[in-house]
Amino acid sequence: MARYSFRLNGRAVRVDSWDPDQPLLYLLRNALGTHAPKFGCGLGQCGSCTVLIDGKAARSCITPVRQAADHAITTLEGLGTPAKPDPVQAAFIAEQAAQCGYCTNGMIMTAKALLNQTANPTLEQIKQGLAGNLCRCGTHTRILSAVLRAAKASGRRA
Numbered sequence: 001m002a003r004y005s006f007r008l009n010g011r012a013v014r015v016d017s018w019d020p021d022q023p024l025l026y027l028l029r030n031a032l033g034t035h036a037p038k039f040g041c042g043l044g045q046c047g048s049c050t051v052l053i054d055g056k057a058a059r060s061c062i063t064p065v066r067q068a069a070d071h072a073i074t075t076l077e078g079l080g081t082p083a084k085p086d087p088v089q090a091a092f093i094a095e096q097a098a099q100c101g102y103c104t105n106g107m108i109m110t111a112k113a114l115l116n117q118t119a120n121p122t123l124e125q126i127k128q129g130l131a132g133n134l135c136r137c138g139t140h141t142r143i144l145s146a147v148l149r150a151a152k153a154s155g156r157r158a
Contacts, residue, residue: 001016001017001018002016002017002018002020002066003015003016004016004017004065004066004068004069005069005070006068006069006070006071006072006073007071007072007073008028008032008034008073008074008075008078009034009073009074009075009077009078010078013032015027015031015032015065017065019065020064020065020066021064021065021066022064022065023060023061023062023063023064023065024051024058024060024063024064024065024067024068024073025037025039025049025060025061025063027065028051028060028073028075034075034077035077036075036076036077036105037049037050037051037060037075037076037105038102038105038106039061040061040102040106040134041061042061042062043061043062044059044061044062045132045134046103046106046133046134047059047103047106047107047110047132047133047134048102048103048105048106048134049061049105049106050105050106050109050110050133051073051074051075051109052072052073052074052075052109052112052113052116053067053068053071053072053073054071054072055072055074055113055116055117056113056116056117057109057110057112057113057114074109075105075109076089076105076108076109079108079112086112087150087153087154088108088111088112088115088146088147088150089108090150090153091146091147091149091150091153092104092107092108092143092146092150094146094149095142095143095145095146095149096142097139097142097143097145097146098139099137099138099139100136100137102136103133103134103135103136103137106133107130107133107135107143110129110130110132110133111126111129111130111143111146111147111150113129114126114129114130114147115147115150115151115154120151121147121151123144123148126144126147126148127144130143130144130147
């Protein structure tokens, strides 16, 4: 059995795994108690399992735990608190950008990564950045509005 160390939501953690190819998602949910990343497709195509690895969006259902070692992993639980949500979380709340909520984790985490990398995203850049996230409920227009609001709240839009 191998032991893997990384930072999860700002704290150092160690996990044991028999399989170095075990998906990070399984350890996050089953061993570390984070439940925001969801199992959706298991193929990295829907976005429900998205986390940030060193600030960049990654699909945890296809990311082997060995690739997470020695990196900073952030889940939705690590972005903000109910009393002080991250600007992206606050924008999703303000825009009521969730219906069933299954895609919300992936949308927020992908939007956060986009805003980390693009100081002033256009609507087209936001659409392109979120294109790999699936939402079956049809809240796309509210999601786009939320990301624009988050960029403005972060002082990133003119």
